[in-house]
Amino acid sequence: MLREKPILYIVIPCYNEEEVLPVTAPMFKAKIESLVASGLIDDGSRILFVNDGSRDRTWEVLTELCASDPVFTAIKLSRNRGHQNALLAGLMEAKDLADITISIDCDGQDDIDAMDEMVRAYNDGCEIVYGVRSDRSSDSFFKRSTAQGYYKILNALGGEVIYNHADYRLVSSRVLNELANYKEVNLFLRGMFPMIGFKSTCVEYSRHERLAGKSKYPLSKMLTLAFDGITSFSVKPIRIITGLGALTVVLSLVLIIYALVSWATGHVVPGWSSSFIGTTLIGGIQLISLGVIGEYVGKIYMETKGRPRYIVEERTWSNTDGGESGEKM
Ligand code: UDP
Numbered sequence: 360m361l362r363e364k365p366i367l368y369i370v371i372p373c374y375n376e377e378e379v380l381p382v383t384a385p386m387f388k389a390k391i392e393s394l395v396a397s398g399l400i401d402d403g404s405r406i407l408f409v410n411d412g413s414r415d416r417t418w419e420v421l422t423e424l425c426a427s428d429p430v431f432t433a434i435k436l437s438r439n440r441g442h443q444n445a446l447l448a449g450l451m452e453a454k455d456l457a458d459i460t461i462s463i464d465c466d467g468q469d470d471i472d473a474m475d476e477m478v479r480a481y482n483d484g485c486e487i488v489y490g491v492r493s494d495r496s497s498d499s500f501f502k503r504s505t506a507q508g509y510y511k512i513l514n515a516l517g518g519e520v521i522y523n524h525a526d527y528r529l530v531s532s533r534v535l536n537e538l539a540n541y542k543e544v545n546l547f548l549r550g551m552f553p554m555i556g557f558k559s560t561c562v563e564y565s566r567h568e569r570l571a572g573k574s575k576y577p578l579s580k581m582l583t584l585a586f587d588g589i590t591s592f593s594v595k596p597i598r599i600i601t602g603l604g605a606l607t608v609v610l611s612l613v614l615i616i617y618a619l620v621s622w623a624t625g626h627v628v629p630g631w632s633s634s635f636i637g638t639t640l641i642g643g644i645q646l647i648s649l650g651v652i653g654e655y656v657g658k659i660y661m662e663t664k665g666r667p668r669y670i671v672e673e674r675t676w677s678n679t680d681g682g683e684s685g686e687k688m
């Protein structure tokens with residue numbers, strides 16, 4: 360299938376990125392220009408930054424960029440909502456303006472030269488093109504091993520995620536219109552796109568070090584995203600608990616028989632250690648189980664509120680339409 364030249368929007372969430380933006384923004388601009396020059400995309404293509412409630416001069420840097428060149432556009436969220444929500448905000452803005460979007464971090468870690476192949480894959484009929492890291496050598500040993508273990512666990516639990524794919528991907532506006540129907544507030548975008556379906560493919564790229572600034576994903580945020588990923592896509596942890604419960608019941612039946620036999624044969628006093636071990640073990644399992652169930656109850660609580668996932672405070676282009684502000688989309 361041969362498609363018309365698409366309008367591309369590169370969607371880039373930014374949180375406290377004043378240091379890296381002056382370095383990477385010209386790179387993204389050059390990429391758009393080269394894609395236009397090679398006839399892959401329409402010259403109405405743009406870069407859309409999402410300022411995720413930065414506390415530094417990020418918004419000033421972005422507005423200066425937008426004033427300097429029409430290829431840059433930006434929106435400002437009313438406060439920090441986290442990477443996933445910021446990305447969703449950008450994608451929802453772009454879905455009515457573009458034919459295709461590519462989401463990427465603003466720190467230059469993901470190789471922008473993979474975009475050519477992504478657009479070509481779209482021209483060949485793919486609606487989603489996942490950027491997949493070919494190696495993880497730029498990561499610390501800790502991040503590398505935890506990330507790989509995590510992908511394995513998530514897939515074993517039934518969540519469908521693409522191995523070594525983060526949020527660097529091309530998505531067509533057609534897919535984004537479907538994504539708009541997914542109203543969940545516990546967002547894990549990389550797990551949602553495979554669920555939407557359509558023809559998709561993967562493009563490999565190598566990941567570099569951050570060009571400037573520090574990671575905005577401390578361990579705590581990474582763990583939150585990891586838990587959200589599991590509990591938003593799988594009820595297996597609850598099933599595992601049920602299984603553990605059944606196992607504990609069987610084990611305690613054996614213990615009861617043992618206790619009765621000991622009682623009948625007169626060996627009752629030395630039972631203290633075994634009963635102590637039993638109660639503590641079961642107490643621990645019960646607490647963990649309550650925690651996991653509580654995790655899901657908490658999610659239901661947040662979902663039933665149906666609060667907006669982000670609020671757009673400002674756009675650098677004139678758009679009188681109030682957008683999603685104040686409404687859950
Ligand atoms: N980010 C964001 N909101 C946040 C945290 C991060 O928009 O609350 C953006 C950040 O500016 C960057 C991207 O998400 O463009 C990925 O963050 P980072 O590079 O710090 O994560 P890492 O690559 O270290 O996992």
Ligand code: MG
Nearest residue numbers: 464466468569
């Ligand atoms: Mg990064």
